[in-house]
Amino acid sequence: MTVVGSGAASGGAQLLPEVLAFSSSLPLDRQLLREDVIGSMAHLIMLSRAGLVPREAAGAIRSELVRVLEAATGLPEEEDVHMAVETLLARSLGETAGMIHTARSRNDQIALDLRLHVREQSALALEELSLLLAELAERAGRERDTLLPGYTHRQRAQPVSAAYYFCAWGAMFARDLELIRTAASPEMPLGVGALAGTSLPIDREVVRKLLRFERVTANGLDTVGDRDFALDFAYAAARALLHASRVATDVIDFCTAEFGYLRLDDEIAMGSSMMPQKRNPDLFELIRGKCGRAVGNLNALLVTVKGLPGGYNRDLQEDRQALLETGPLLVSVLRMLRLGLGRVRFDPERGRKALEDGATAATDVAEALTQAGVPFRTAYKLTGALVRRCMDQGIALGRAPLDLARQIDPRFTPEVLRAADAADSVARKKNAGGTGRASVDAQIASLRASAKAAAAAGSAVPRLDRLLAELKEAAL
Numbered sequence: 001m002t003v004v005g006s007g008a009a010s011g012g013a014q015l016l017p018e019v020l021a022f023s024s025s026l027p028l029d030r031q032l033l034r035e036d037v038i039g040s041m042a043h044l045i046m047l048s049r050a051g052l053v054p055r056e057a058a059g060a061i062r063s064e065l066v067r068v069l070e071a072a073t074g075l076p077e078e079e080d081v082h083m084a085v086e087t088l089l090a091r092s093l094g095e096t097a098g099m100i101h102t103a104r105s106r107n108d109q110i111a112l113d114l115r116l117h118v119r120e121q122s123a124l125a126l127e128e129l130s131l132l133l134a135e136l137a138e139r140a141g142r143e144r145d146t147l148l149p150g151y152t153h154r155q156r157a158q159p160v161s162a163a164y165y166f167c168a169w170g171a172m173f174a175r176d177l178e179l180i181r182t183a184a185s186p187e188m189p190l191g192v193g194a195l196a197g198t199s200l201p202i203d204r205e206v207v208r209k210l211l212r213f214e215r216v217t218a219n220g221l222d223t224v225g226d227r228d229f230a231l232d233f234a235y236a237a238a239r240a241l242l243h244a245s246r247v248a249t250d251v252i253d254f255c256t257a258e259f260g261y262l263r264l265d266d267e268i269a270m271g272s273s274m275m276p277q278k279r280n281p282d283l284f285e286l287i288r289g290k291c292g293r294a295v296g297n298l299n300a301l302l303v304t305v306k307g308l309p310g311g312y313n314r315d316l317q318e319d320r321q322a323l324l325e326t327g328p329l330l331v332s333v334l335r336m337l338r339l340g341l342g343r344v345r346f347d348p349e350r351g352r353k354a355l356e357d358g359a360t361a362a363t364d365v366a367e368a369l370t371q372a373g374v375p376f377r378t379a380y381k382l383t384g385a386l387v388r389r390c391m392d393q394g395i396a397l398g399r400a401p402l403d404l405a406r407q408i409d410p411r412f413t414p415e416v417l418r419a420a421d422a423a424d425s426v427a428r429k430k431n432a433g434g435t436g437r438a439s440v441d442a443q444i445a446s447l448r449a450s451a452k453a454a455a456a457a458g459s460a461v462p463r464l465d466r467l468l469a470e471l472k473e474a475a476l
């Protein structure tokens with residue numbers, strides 16, 4: 001039987017190839033090569049400065065690490081990316097290569113790689129989030145006068161503007177900003193070794209500073225078993241995609257013939273292989289569908305960690321697929337939603353038609369009566385009676401004749417009846433959070449501010465390419 005792998009991870013013993021294949025995380029964690037090399041460089045620089053690795057050896061190892069990263073193709077078959085890198089170093093440097101693993105375990109190494117990965121992905125997600133928020137603010141700004149019904153229970157409820165919809169969608173994503181930002185882990189795990197730390201005189205602060213973390217983790221036993229940062233990121237992603245899925249459903253519904261408020265541009269409308277007339281919203285259905293993957297990934301991570309004893313357990317390697325999928329999924333959905341929403345057109349005529357009978361402004365009529373001194377519950381009942389009377393006679397509430405209204409109650413006035421106008425209804429809701437002009441302006445301004453804040457938060461995150469460039473040059 002052919003035996004592969006260096007055996008370095010199993011005390012020199014050779015694993016059965018089947019067992020190695022079953023246990024290897026390399027097919028997935030090869031994606032963490034850049035993170036792994038960056039972590040190794042910072043660790044190496046610290047070891048050199050602490051006098052634990054001679055400067056010359058450290059220089060040679062660093063050059064080799066750079067080469068490994070640049071020649072990213074050929075990683076040898078090993079248990080994981082960490083062993084693959086060490087094996088490559090050993091091939092060219094021999095025994096000297098082994099110095100890199102001084103005061104280090106793969107347990108703290110993978111904890112670092114994953115944190116670096118989450119940090120990078122959260123920066124990318126914040127950039128996309130910023131663009132999406134800016135797009136929503138921009139669209140809202142241009143659709144202040146396009147009216148359509150707002151819905152509760154998927155029944156027409158009250159008149160709103162398309163701008164108000166864009167702002168509502170934006171409000172959900174503005175909340176995701178904080179969640180994604182905090183998922184970028186501030187703690188540096190390297191230096192705790194397998195679990196208990198090391199008797200060698202290392203300096204974790206040097207590594208922390210080189211890698212731009214805010215603090216070092218407090219306890220090794222906790223550190224090597226901790227995947228809270230992964231859970232936080234997966235939750236942030238799942239919630240943002242949940243939001244995307246809800247926007248997608250509004251768009252999907254609104255571009256049906258039944259609702260008809262939206263039209264998809266040719267650039268995003270997809271056809272059917274059989275029905276020539278179709279303009280399908282596949283893009284938005286896929287956005288909605290991908291939400292399921294994000295929720296599944298969060299669940300997979302939660303279940304992986306549940307009930308594990310303290311310290312590192314190999315079960316944790318099963319975090320890989322779920323976590324590595326999360327960042328790119330989040331980034332691509334935010335991007336696709338932005339591109340998609342930039343290519344849907346509201347049809348003002350359809351919106352106006354849906355509001356024409358005035359029924360959605362019944363609350364406004366009741367509120368106008370209330371302003372004229374009628375207690376709200378009475379006004380509600382009187383307006384309800386008027387709505388029913390109008391429906392029986394096939395008259396729109398907005399066109400209810402005054403004498404018809406006065407047959408119900410003499411407190412109805414021409415001014416009260418004018419409240420059934422949809423545009424007035426939207427304009428009159430002047431409170432914060434309402435549909436009125438000043439309120440919508442404030443909401444748009446707030447979306448713009450969130451877009452800026454997301455961009456700033458994204459650019460405040462230390463990026464891998466920058467770190468790598470710095471570590472190549474840093475004094476040994």
Ligand code: ARG
Nearest residue numbers: 025079080106107110316317
């Ligand atoms: N491949 C492992 C993982 O991804 C690295 C840590 C292995 N540690 C160990 N003690 N076997 O979790």
